[in-house]
Amino acid sequence: MAQDVDVVVIGMGVGGEHVAGRLAEAGLEVVAAEAELVGGECPYWACIPSKMMIRAGDLLAEARRVPGMAGDTQVAPDFAPVADRIRDEATSDWDDKIAVDRYTGKGGRFVRGRARLAGPGKVEVDGQGFTARRGVVLATGSRPQAAPVPGLDQVPYWTNRDAISATRPPASLLVLGGGAVGLELAQVFTRFGSRVTVVEASDRLLSKEEPEAGALLADVLGRAGVTVRTGARATEARHGPDGFALTLDGGETLHAEQLLMATGRRANLSGLGLETVGVDPEARTLEVDEQLRAGPGLWGVGDVTGRALFTHVAMYQAEIAARAILGEPGPGADYRAVPRVTFTDPEVGGVGMTEAQARESGLRVRTGTAQVPSSSRGWIHKTGNEGLIKLVEDVDRGVLVGATSVGPAGGEVLYGLQVAVQAEVPVDRLRHMMYAYPTFHRAVESALADIRE
Ligand SMILES: Cc1cc2nc3c(=O)[nH]c(=O)nc-3n(C[C@H](O)[C@H](O)[C@H](O)COP(=O)(O)OP(=O)(O)OC[C@H]3O[C@@H](n4cnc5c(N)ncnc54)[C@H](O)[C@@H]3O)c2cc1C
Numbered sequence: 397m398a399q400d401v402d403v404v405v406i407g408m409g410v411g412g413e414h415v416a417g418r419l420a421e422a423g424l425e426v427v428a429a430e431a432e433l434v435g436g437e438c439p440y441w442a443c444i445p446s447k448m449m450i451r452a453g454d455l456l457a458e459a460r461r462v463p464g465m466a467g468d469t470q471v472a473p474d475f476a477p478v479a480d481r482i483r484d485e486a487t488s489d490w491d492d493k494i495a496v497d498r499y500t501g502k503g504g505r506f507v508r509g510r511a512r513l514a515g516p517g518k519v520e521v522d523g524q525g526f527t528a529r530r531g532v533v534l535a536t537g538s539r540p541q542a543a544p545v546p547g548l549d550q551v552p553y554w555t556n557r558d559a560i561s562a563t564r565p566p567a568s569l570l571v572l573g574g575g576a577v578g579l580e581l582a583q584v585f586t587r588f589g590s591r592v593t594v595v596e597a598s599d600r601l602l603s604k605e606e607p608e609a610g611a612l613l614a615d616v617l618g619r620a621g622v623t624v625r626t627g628a629r630a631t632e633a634r635h636g637p638d639g640f641a642l643t644l645d646g647g648e649t650l651h652a653e654q655l656l657m658a659t660g661r662r663a664n665l666s667g668l669g670l671e672t673v674g675v676d677p678e679a680r681t682l683e684v685d686e687q688l689r690a691g692p693g694l695w696g697v698g699d700v701t702g703r704a705l706f707t708h709v710a711m712y713q714a715e716i717a718a719r720a721i722l723g724e725p726g727p728g729a730d731y732r733a734v735p736r737v738t739f740t741d742p743e744v745g746g747v748g749m750t751e752a753q754a755r756e757s758g759l760r761v762r763t764g765t766a767q768v769p770s771s772s773r774g775w776i777h778k779t780g781n782e783g784l785i786k787l788v789e790d791v792d793r794g795v796l797v798g799a800t801s802v803g804p805a806g807g808e809v810l811y812g813l814q815v816a817v818q819a820e821v822p823v824d825r826l827r828h829m830m831y832a833y834p835t836f837h838r839a840v841e842s843a844l845a846d847i848r849e
Pocket residue numbers: 406407408409410411412429430431432433434435436437438441442443444446447509510511512535536537538556577664668697698699700704705706707708709710739
């Protein structure tokens with residue numbers, strides 16, 4: 397017999413965990429179901445361990461920059477401390493006891509298992525039935541989307557999960573996809589000694605960001621020894637005793653010990669019983685309104701909504717959904733200033749629209765750019781100073797609608813630009829304020845001065 401509760405949360409990644417915890421703390425009777433690990437992708441196979449790898453790779457790169465600047469160094473990379481740190485500190489050997497306890501400590505009830513909708517307000521988890529009085533929250537996240545390359549489904553390629561749990565760098569690595577996953581990991585493994593080739597189908601890296609950012613990164617990675625193949629389509633994938641072989645449309649075949657699939661992600665919606673609640677079971681993403689409602693008594697948060705696949709977006713949406721379920725007033729979701737940071741070196745930060753997106757949306761646009769190496773701080777920094785600021789202005793309103801910040805602290809510099817876009821600070825006012833000398837963010841002042849048609 398089904399048990400009556402207030403809310404059932406399906407999927408306990410960062411999005412689900414936030415809604416479930418918040419509602420349980422508010423005194424609701426919450427059941428949360430998770431098929432794998434509470435915390436989801438971010439703490440076990442994504443944000444946190446990848447940034448631990450990046451921290452280690454950045455240390456190696458900085459040490460290699462010492463000659464000519466501060467003495468001499470000999471760098472002997474060792475991946476073992478990185479793998480150990482991910483196993484012991486980040487993931488507790490991929491055990492979620494701490495996360496489960498954190499949630500149940502807030503008063504929620506936890507069920508391990510794969511959940512399925514069985515009608516409005518009804519959820520089944522491995523034979524247990526629940527009826528939710530207030531609603532059901534879908535927070536089932538996303539999974540890697542394999543590229544449609546013949547032969548790929550027959551070969552044991554790596555996804556982000558394999559790359560993150562690797563205990564040694566492969567001698568050579570083919571990375572399919574030059575987006576955030578592909579480039580962050582390509583740079584890390586290069587710094588630990590792997591010979592890396594990135595194969596990207598579009599004509600540039602980081603195709604969601606400004607072209608200048610992708611071009612700069614292609615240059616930096618190329619100088620570090622990464623082979624970057626943009627505008628390249630793989631036509632066949634094979635695997636044998638010598639490793640992987642990937643044939644490109646020009647007929648060339650690339651070989652490597654490992655192949656990392658980094659061609660995007662797909663929302664986890666199949667097998668969820670969406671048809672029982674009137675939602676198209678074939679949908680690629682879950683459509684939600686600004687209060688994250690997907691239907692009567694049904695909410696969706698995080699990657700499953702397909703809005704922007706970031707932890708901060710999942711948590712932002714989760715807070716709004718929790719408020720809506722509790723009947724608390726508050727603004728709906730606003731995606732005008734979604735910040736994005738790719739944690740390569742240099743970091744690539746972006747917020748709002750790119751120039752192309754702004755023009756496509758019909759705005760009259762002006763842009764301004766500044767090169768970080770030409771700024772005082774960039775010049776002082778010298779080695780490793782690659783970067784740029786690019787601003788996109790809506791001329792009619794005199795406000796920024798998008799900005800890019802590439803540089804040694806590109807993700808941190810982005811914050812001021814995000815405030816400017818979100819709060820619609822007039823460009824004229826941004827021009828007449830002070831920028832601390834000699835910071836990296838002072839290049840924003842030069843980019844503002846450069847704004848023109
Ligand atoms: C390599 C990598 C690095 C990244 N780095 C960053 C970063 O630095 N910063 C950033 O903001 N974002 C980053 N991201 C993106 C970030 O990881 C995701 O946006 C975030 O994890 C989404 O959270 P979520 O709760 O929506 O989904 P998920 O984390 O995917 O969690 C969904 C959960 O639902 C469970 N589930 C699915 N179906 C069911 C079911 N039927 N029943 C029960 N449970 C179910 C899954 O097991 C999973 O645990 C990165 C992603 C990758 C792949």
